[in-house]
Amino acid sequence: xxxxxxxxxxxxxxxxxxxxPRLLNADEESWSEIxxxxxxxxxxxxxxxxxxxxxxxxKRWASILRSxxxxxxxxxxxxxxxxxxxxxxxxxxxxxxxxxPQSRENAPLxxxxxxxxxxxxxxxxxxxxxVNGLFCIRHDRIxxxxxxxxxxxFIICNPSTRQSFTLPKMKTRKWTWLTGFLGxxxxxKQHKVLAMTSRNDRSKxxxxxxxxxxxxxxxxxxxxxxxxxxxxxxxxxxxxLYYTAVSDSVQMLICFDFRSEKYSFVKPPLERNLKxxxxxxxxxxxxxxxxxxxxxxxxxxxxxxxxxxxxxHEWAIRIFNLPPxxxxxxAGKYLDVVGVTxxxxxxxxxxxxxxxxxxxxxxxxxxxxxxQGIGAFEKEPRAHVILNHVEDAKIMELF
Numbered sequence: 001x002x003x004x005x006x007x008x009x010x011x012x013x014x015x016x017x018x019x020x021p022r023l024l025n026a027d028e029e030s031w032s033e034i035x036x037x038x039x040x041x042x043x044x045x046x047x048x049x050x051x052x053x054x055x056x057x058x059k060r061w062a063s064i065l066r067s068x069x070x071x072x073x074x075x076x077x078x079x080x081x082x083x084x085x086x087x088x089x090x091x092x093x094x095x096x097x098x099x100x101p102q103s104r105e106n107a108p109l110x111x112x113x114x115x116x117x118x119x120x121x122x123x124x125x126x127x128x129x130x131v132n133g134l135f136c137i138r139h140d141r142i143x144x145x146x147x148x149x150x151x152x153x154f155i156i157c158n159p160s161t162r163q164s165f166t167l168p169k170m171k172t173r174k175w176t177w178l179t180g181f182l183g184x185x186x187x188x189k190q191h192k193v194l195a196m197t198s199r200n201d202r203s204k205x206x207x208x209x210x211x212x213x214x215x216x217x218x219x220x221x222x223x224x225x226x227x228x229x230x231x232x233x234x235x236x237x238x239x240x241l242y243y244t245a246v247s248d249s250v251q252m253l254i255c256f257d258f259r260s261e262k263y264s265f266v267k268p269p270l271e272r273n274l275k276x277x278x279x280x281x282x283x284x285x286x287x288x289x290x291x292x293x294x295x296x297x298x299x300x301x302x303x304x305x306x307x308x309x310x311x312x313h314e315w316a317i318r319i320f321n322l323p324p325x326x327x328x329x330x331a332g333k334y335l336d337v338v339g340v341t342x343x344x345x346x347x348x349x350x351x352x353x354x355x356x357x358x359x360x361x362x363x364x365x366x367x368x369x370x371x372q373g374i375g376a377f378e379k380e381p382r383a384h385v386i387l388n389h390v391e392d393a394k395i396m397e398l399f
Contacts, residue, residue, distance in 0.1 A: 025276045039064060039075040042071045042299065048160055050193045051393055071394040072189075075133060078391040082342055085159060085386040086112060086353055087127055094119050095137075097159060097379065102341060102387065104358060104369050112373040116162045120155070130180050131236050133392025134158055134191055136182035152178045154193060156211065160391040165211075170218050171206050172197055181234040183241045183258040192258045194221075194241060203245075208261055221261050227252055235286065242286050243277050251276055253286075255310060267313040269305065278337035282306055282361075283344065289337045300327070302346075302359065305393040321364050339387045349385050352378055356385070 018260075043051060043065060054064045084102040087095055098112040103177035113115055120139050128136040137155040156165040164264065170178070191211040195218070197204045203226065209217040226246050234243035241256040253276065254267040274287040286307040302320040335357065338347040349356040355370045377383070 001047050019129060036064070040067075040070050040073060043060070044077055046173070048393060052161075053278070064220060065393070073248040075390060079132075079342075080390075082387075083190065083389040083391070084112075085130070085384075085389045086117065086371070086374060087384040087386065088374075088380045089382040090377075090380060091386070098374055099159075099389070100371065100373075102389075103343070107369065108367075109370045109372055112371050114373075115159060118164070127386065128231070129235065130386055130389045131182045132184045132191065133160060133183065133390055133394070135386065136193065137164075138178065138180065154180050154195070156182070156193070158394070159295065159389060160393065161395050163395065165231070167193065167209060168216055168218065170195055170197070170207055172206075172207075177229065179230055181241050181243065181256075182232075183236040183256070185258045186239050187259055190258075192261075192396055194256055194258075196223075196230075203227055203229055206263075221263075223263050225265060227254060227265075230254070232377065232382055233279070235281065237281050237284065237286055242279060244279070253307075264310070266307065266310050269315045280304075280337065280340045280346070282340060288311075289346070320359075320361060322359075323365055324340065326366055336385075338385045341387055347385070347387060353382070353383055354378070 043054065046054070051065055055065050078352065082102045083099050086098045086100075088098075089095055096117045096119065099115040099116040100110045100112040104110065120141070126138045128138075135157055137157060139153050139155055141151055141153050153169060154165065154167045157163070177198045178195065179198070183192050183194060184190070185192060190213075193209045193211070194206065195209070196206045203223065206221050206223050208221050209216060209218050228247045230243045230245055232244060234241050236242075236258070239258050241258065243254055245252045245254060251268045253268060255264045255266060256262075257264070264332055269361055278289050280287050280289055282304060288305045290303045290305070301320050302322055304318045304320065306316045306318060308314040308316050316382070333350065335350055337349040338349050338356070341358075344361050346359040346361065349357065353371060354374065355368055357366055357368055360368045
């Protein structure tokens with residue numbers, strides 16, 4: 001099955017200005033005298049919309065803006081200004097994304113702007129976390145309109161360039177269910193997708209696909225230890241994917257190294273009451289928040305279960321105090337753990353993210369930030385909050 005490219009953004013009228021060929025040639029000659037490093041530096045300071053327009057100016061500019069050196073530099077600069085994405089899944093497969101600055105800067109109110117909208121043919125089952133500028137949508141696509149036969153596919157999205165990329169379907173018959181995770185190899189600078197099939201709640205075939213090679217094909221990898229089907233979302237930290245599974249009421253932590261494409265397993269904490277719930281990145285280490293405390297008005301602390309050494313199966317617990325305003329404002333409300341920001345703040349969200357709570361692990365203080373501009377979607381049943389979106393100028397054609 002051939003992969004398909006789509007432009008996620010709605011059609012926007014563009015104004016095209018015609019210039020004299022002599023003027024264009026003169027501009028080319030002027031730019032050719034500037035060192036390529038200086039040109040790349042200048043382009044890296046432009047907003048993405050301007051970069052998109054500059055790609056159409058000349059072949060030389062397009063070549064510079066598509067180069068790995070430029071996209072790496074632009075991405076590095078973007079790390080200093082991460083964004084928050086909020087996605088609403090509308091009836092009949094429409095997804096609407098809003099974006100706002102993630103850095104709250106002591107502001108009690110931030111505005112969310114419409115970022116992009118697009119449709120999927122069927123049901124969107126899950127939107128992954130951002131992994132180096134990209135995220136993955138697990139999508140149950142309708143194959144035959146009459147019988148409503150569905151097949152699961154994976155869509156890779158770059159919200160910066162407003163493009164998507166539908167991956168080829170896995171070639172397998174040994175499954176009743178299919179799931180997958182997006183990851184990133186920081187050594188080879190490659191995005192990869194790990195997918196697995198299941199039967200009778202047990203994982204069966206495991207396959208990997210590498211983006212950016214020009215040859216999008218799935219290949220088998222050995223698991224080495226059969227385990228139950230994954231539970232919840234996975235989390236990629238420093239090139240290693242972590243996800244949990246449950247067998248006979250016993251939790252397992254599974255690790256997959258995207259660099260070596262090998263599996264490993266970590267023993268869970270010995271205490272049966274210490275269960276891994278929401279996986280987070282805590283100062284570069286895998287951790288889990290015991291999210292049930294957010295239903296309790298009696299709780300005055302926050303417990304974080306941290307994987308200190310995966311090879312030695314060593315775990316640790318850190319307890320953080322909750323400030324008095326927790327009991328006055330947030331205690332007793334149902335809040336989801338969204339994740340941890342690059343500035344080491346835990347983000348909590350209600351089912352409809354009209355506001356967010358930021359908990360600072362250093363100061364042990366919590367603050368509320370209201371989000372303006374999304375009230376029209378209050379009745380939508382599903383909302384996804386995505387942290388740490390960093391703009392990426394790499395266009396999907398490179399995949």
